[in-house]
Amino acid sequence: MKKLRAGILGATGTVGQRMIQLLEAHPWFEVSCVAASDNSAGKVYSQATRWMLDTEIPQAVSKMTVQACAPGLDCDLVLSGLPSNIAEETELQLAKAGMPVISNASSHRMKPDVPLLIPEINPDHLDAIESQKKRIGGRGFIVTNPNCSTIGLVFPMAALHRKFGLEALHVVTMQALSGAGYPGVPSLDIIDNVLPAIDMGGEDRKIETEPLKILGRWAGNQFQDVAIRMSALTHRVNVRDGHLEAVSVKLAKKASREEVEAAMRDFTSPIDELNLPSAPRPVMILESHAQRPQPRRDRDRGNGMAVVIGPVAPCGVLDYKFRLLSHNTIRGAAGAAILNAELLYKKGMIG
């Protein structure tokens, strides 16, 4: 089988690096070109990038010349790890030039005809692509994945909403340093410290809005949000990878603690039968020990693609409370985009 050729946008950043790492031995895709900002364009990748991961740069990519983020890249699809300020214009330009753009950037996430896709949860949101193509005017299109804190949260939301109806969700996050990119958080700010209100509260707002689109539905011409009351308080902690979230929920229908845990443990997805290479089985892992999940111990479960959930307990204010953890640069970014690409490929929408 001939592999699809993937171009990586923002290839020198933390998300771009993870994309390259995760595609090293991918059965369907291979990195055919790398693109980044003008600073890096023209340089050899190994020179242009400050590689942060524990494994080595894949040989083939190491020697590639970094290109500009513009139409003309030699690939069948692009995976974008661009910063949002640049992504908006660049991704649209590429889509207009006919390229499928699978993006981790926030710029297009909330556009009325852009899928905010999690394959296990809302694969039917791909129905929007036909409309989007018409707007953009060609064969190219944009598909996005959620914010790195949203994504872990949406899994239990989907499971509980489906079974019991979800009325309200309150979440406090403790997020890892890699979520801020590189150079990101200065060490003098985080040593012996916690930093509240990531992005001055912008992160809180993403978590409060993105799940409503994800759990909503495509109404033929635009996405319609689901109605769940949301509240988020975000924090940066001195952890390398892995976002921990403390969650409380209010359900529409009465349910026992056991039923709540079972709803998450037994969650099945319409894509389970597709056997996508990056899809973890199960996608939610329930831990019974009160002091789990922990970022360092649980972030790599399911190759960094699983969401680990701690024991459920009654909440004195809402109905139930629990904690969850997901790897922010794998399930929360690079791995999410790749899984989206896998779904598109399996559905015949790329390649």
Add this chain to the structure above:
Amino acid sequence: MKKLRAGILGATGTVGQRMIQLLEAHPWFEVSCVAASDNSAGKVYSQATRWMLDTEIPQAVSKMTVQACAPGLDCDLVLSGLPSNIAEETELQLAKAGMPVISNASSHRMKPDVPLLIPEINPDHLDAIESQKKRIGGRGFIVTNPNCSTIGLVFPMAALHRKFGLEALHVVTMQALSGAGYPGVPSLDIIDNVLPAIDMGGEDRKIETEPLKILGRWAGNQFQDVAIRMSALTHRVNVRDGHLEAVSVKLAKKASREEVEAAMRDFTSPIDELNLPSAPRPVMILESHAQRPQPRRDRDRGNGMAVVIGPVAPCGVLDYKFRLLSHNTIRGAAGAAILNAELLYKKGMIG
């Protein structure tokens, strides 16, 4: 003026060390003796203790011989930083022997006639001491201060409950290492990590119950809890000192964001006029920057005795949300006990 002589129980522990540090230049009290476990008894203090604080051991204390925690200590009052398992019996024994025991331990906090005292909030709870003395049978008695996470939380609770009525409170804590004592948390557990469910959830329960007694009332023969729905999720983070808490509240009476902030900013206490040496003015400091409070930057405000509160924002699930920070071994432990002793002294109940 002759200073009252204070004995320190658990003098070699983290709380005992802070008590000794804070009393070094105290206007009313001086350390007259130090007591600790049998391991340490008989040794010179400087030899027996692994001093953890940035200042030097006060000269006078440094040379004292550590005594056993038993009746016969040469002092007018004891301040207890004992671990809870030992405190229960030892403190009662000392009280029975006629000693005023001002304790940071949890053992007696929830007893029906033991004040769980915060001078700025419930000084009238000292009314219980007469009953307690009768039970114990002598001149001695026990007064306690709350858990290090409870105490920061109770200040905004008191302010909001007084003005608007407080129906429900949800809190997620990010607590410092020193709260676990010494040796406490192994470094291999916390590096690049967060630890949920402190004390396997025992900490959550203290935070959910202690405020109800503190904000309740003395009913003549026992304390009666106030009715507020509470939910707590606790975490240990890689910070030396300073507990950060993310709080959401539901009020009985409608109030604007500005009124909520004003209720905390303008909080006054019956003891303000007493000018107790360790009482900070103001006790609650409101910060307007979204990314405050932070443990390292705000823990020493008001000499570690103030509670620093971040900006109030609407909560999508309850009514309002905000963050607070207090120094866990000063306001949350040693300083709390000393302030209690100051109130007792000013009221003529010791000395």
Add this chain to the structure above:
Amino acid sequence: MKKLRAGILGATGTVGQRMIQLLEAHPWFEVSCVAASDNSAGKVYSQATRWMLDTEIPQAVSKMTVQACAPGLDCDLVLSGLPSNIAEETELQLAKAGMPVISNASSHRMKPDVPLLIPEINPDHLDAIESQKKRIGGRGFIVTNPNCSTIGLVFPMAALHRKFGLEALHVVTMQALSGAGYPGVPSLDIIDNVLPAIDMGGEDRKIETEPLKILGRWAGNQFQDVAIRMSALTHRVNVRDGHLEAVSVKLAKKASREEVEAAMRDFTSPIDELNLPSAPRPVMILESHAQRPQPRRDRDRGNGMAVVIGPVAPCGVLDYKFRLLSHNTIRGAAGAAILNAELLYKKGMIG
């Protein structure tokens, strides 16, 4: 091929856990029993141990019942990760009962007839075993590996001594937390800090003496040290795994910087042809970037069994200076013992 059955002594400790992890898919050995202190004996392994590694406990081991560290274990050899105070007696007892003991403990390292073995460097030291067996009186014997800081250091020492003669070596270490075991270093000691003089200087002495035995020779009835002047200053830093060492050397024979680097890069070992499963190729990796090696980025090179060495530069006091890094619980402990066992097996001395 039937695998040799290995018993793990000190199976619940940090070194014992690594041994179990590294043997999970070993081609020659399998864990047949686990033994630990009386506290743990009788419990199921998964209950008795606080597993610290990122991978899961191997299924088969997870369910084993922990046994006492005493003769009668059902295995062909034991790998010992016991603490030194217990190892002395226990290991001797097992050897006397006929068991090959491959130990990471320091107790027997400096005994006149006990090999302090690094297969790539002094495989001929196994000649001492015949004498040792006579002393002990049976078929059992003890083979040890060096201290976790010594081992990384000895590789460049061996390469340079062989080529140029080594007159003096000065080393300053920055060692990882896992070297102190679990619970090990209290987090309050290491946050925002560095701790000098590990083990009150005992660690310095091990580093100053062990290499002299390793690079020395078996003189028929005892080991004779090589004569190299040594100086070590040790420190604990806030790093999980990976000991970094800053080294300066004085050579007997003049050599250029390039020759010094080549001596290490081109190092070959008599065991290269044996293709032992855990032996990395090459064993020394030379990095040309001035800011390498770094603990987090380089500790896993060669599956944690390689020694990574930074660029060599002229030293203003001795001749040359450079830095090295090795994984302290793999190359420096569990992996070292396993590699020793592999050499013994290949030489027909066990099994």
Add this chain to the structure above:
Amino acid sequence: MKKLRAGILGATGTVGQRMIQLLEAHPWFEVSCVAASDNSAGKVYSQATRWMLDTEIPQAVSKMTVQACAPGLDCDLVLSGLPSNIAEETELQLAKAGMPVISNASSHRMKPDVPLLIPEINPDHLDAIESQKKRIGGRGFIVTNPNCSTIGLVFPMAALHRKFGLEALHVVTMQALSGAGYPGVPSLDIIDNVLPAIDMGGEDRKIETEPLKILGRWAGNQFQDVAIRMSALTHRVNVRDGHLEAVSVKLAKKASREEVEAAMRDFTSPIDELNLPSAPRPVMILESHAQRPQPRRDRDRGNGMAVVIGPVAPCGVLDYKFRLLSHNTIRGAAGAAILNAELLYKKGMIG
């Protein structure tokens, strides 16, 4: 007494902030103006700066308008915390305009007629100022203090060189994050890590050369270096403040361990009798515990102006080895410059 008016160059940086903090209650100097880069010029100081220190911004400074770093500042002297690339030109320009410039920047340190001044060690180096004034052509001049790692090291060097003659010194540093300024070291680089070769080895070279000038002499028209062989290996560790250094020395004259310690403990300085406000007494504190000094516990000794030295031990390669610690932004930068200004004032060279 009327205080001298000090202008702070680079006032928003980490060193500038420390200068402002340390001058808050200074008996001789007061901050009269603050200057910084064009980005900040024109803004109110509290808005322009990201204040990093635990104390509040001094009220008076908080409201000052930041000025450009150019002649015309309203002050009697300037203290410069400028980055080196900017300092070279700017400081010279100010000196030419008649201003005494007391600088922490490295740009002018090694100029043949610029004192690299440590008041306790080489106050006679101020003799060079007359020559320098002639070169510059006016009443202005430049005085510098050493690199933050050099300064702690020079104290024992001075003590030992004076008593025994110093032939060679080998030092390995473990330096704090604040030495890299702000934003400085990215947190993703330092978490669970150590970074070797600060400034790609540029820091090593400063440490190997600056002490030779400091301990040298003014020969009438230029400074002449002392002859001591030097070797330095630098590292960045995960510590907020406080540089730890592991030192080995070779002496010209035989001396016992006790004599070496005494030479440092009994060190006296020609300026002792001047009672400069920021001069600590003693300037070197000898600790007898093997596991001291430690950054967090010892950096604030002598208000951050003392150098703390651990026990001296024989070195197997050179003669003796020991560790030292000094606060890098106080003794190593801001406090060093202020002490230089104090000496100049007392000598009647400014004001």
